[in-house]
Amino acid sequence: MKKYCKNLLDSAGVIVGARLIKLAGSLEDLAKMPSSTVQVLGAEKALFRFLHGKGKSPKFGIIFNHPLIQNSPMERKGKIARILAAKLSLAAKIDFYSHDDRSAKMK
Numbered sequence: 001m002k003k004y005c006k007n008l009l010d011s012a013g014v015i016v017g018a019r020l021i022k023l024a025g026s027l028e029d030l031a032k033m034p035s036s037t038v039q040v041l042g043a044e045k046a047l048f049r050f051l052h053g054k055g056k057s058p059k060f061g062i063i064f065n066h067p068l069i070q071n072s073p074m075e076r077k078g079k080i081a082r083i084l085a086a087k088l089s090l091a092a093k094i095d096f097y098s099h100d101d102r103s104a105k106m107k
Helices: 006-012 016-025 029-030 035-039 044-051 074-097
Strands: none
Touching: 006 016, 006 044, 016 029, 029 035, 029 074, 035 074
16 A cells, blocks of 8 residues: 555555455556545445435445544534545545655645
8 A cells, every 4th residue: 555555545544445445446446436436335235225215325335434434423424425535536546647645735
């Protein structure tokens, strides 16, 4: 993670970043995904349940384990998950396409 995904490591952390890459398949696949897909990675079962009309839409998947979401009030977790997914998607794109370390600007 430190060598190839500096921005994602700084934004997501080791565990969440590695799980996102694992669920996406590769850093390239994660970089190609829109932020809405990154937000619900790991919640596919709940997403398909919602699409079949039998449940509520999932607000977050694996990014629920991020400290920003864990330490936030319940009514704001969905909004924070959207913002965090956008930042993580952008960090993955920077890591894959440009290899620059822009983690200080991302924060």
